[in-house]
Amino acid sequence: MSIDPSTSAAPVAADHRPAVTVLSGFSPDAVQAAARAVLIADERLVAISHDVTRIRDGVVHRTVRSATELIEQSTVELVHGCVACTLREDVLPTLVRLARTRPDRDLLLVLPPAIEPEAVATACAHSLVDGEPVTAAVRFDSYVTVVDADRFLDDLASTDDLRDRELHAADDDHRTVAEVVAHQVEFCDTVILWSRPGTDPLELSRLGTLVHRLVPWAVQVPTGTTTSLDCTGLATLVRRTGRHDPQRPGMLGRALEGWPIALHDPNPDGVGSILFETRRPFHPQRLHDCLETLTGDALRGRGHLWIASQPDTVVGFESAGGGISMGSLGYWLAALPVDRWTATSDQRRLAADLTWDPYYGDRRTVLALIGLRLDHAAITELLDSCLLTDAELAAGSDRWPALPDPFAGRFPLTADDN
Structure with missing residues (x-):
């Protein structure tokens, strides 16, 4: 058998950019322990971390190290003390600089609790370093979140603000603890279930189920409950996996682009998730009046809504820790006129085409609620009544x-929205 050279696939060029693993989590002790374990497994790996306890004063402390060497320790003064400035002015330039000066070493970016992983991805998409995209120098391989078995549920249910x-x-x-914890897990592609010898195996199993309800698309990596940790095994499961998809939208845009936002798996006796979808719009007043009841038992709510009084607007919805956030998407x-559709993504147009209704078009509600012992029948009846x-x-x-619309004027649209 002969092969026609004109039809054979061209070889794929090797990607020599250093791979970046982004490590996040709300428990600093667990995140640092996971970082140390991954560093121990590969002494050539370089970790970058930032202490942002003085970020409101415009000061952050950067540390760069390997398993065996403290490479850098610097104090950075920012023009403005904020997360976006920290990412734009120091985090991303540091990644690019290390990639250029140490091109044979992969990078581990260890985030403090106040910086969410999606903020890193957004900054990469909109920032240049020395006139070039960040991804010209590095490849973001995986976003990993460390979930501390001893405190995750308490933080997800907390009503505390970060303040x-x-x-x-x-x-x-004004972010809440629960909001940040949820965002960290939801954006990741890999979850480390960090446990200790004293962790109850049944609680650990329930934690795994809860995490699966929150991010059914993520790979879970449990560390077990023995007194020893296989550092090499852990590193193998979280590094150079290629799990990060830069085209994947953020949580609030997922359903619009045809991505799942949850499994429909109600469980009245344990951890359950309810997925509510409808073409019929919400009555604004009745929806407003039931929001507190609707989210009272749910640890997490997310999705987008169609409200009858504002028929042009996609309304994004989030709830966590007793707080509710709604805004225009x-x-x-x-x-929109058809000639403006090209301003949206190909994926969104394809998803809209697959579910297009001859009367409502792409208007529809997709809402997920996740929690413990949720009453599926009661929640569905309440939503239907709205x-x-x-x-x-x-x-x-x-x-x-x-x-009557309590949301009037809350979700403004501009000419630049699509």
């Missing part, structure tokens, strides 16, 4: 903007 724990990154940083495609009735639908969409 309550002196972890806020700026005076206007831009226009529904059905509300939708427009048959009579309200029959009145016509021209009447919907006149419905």
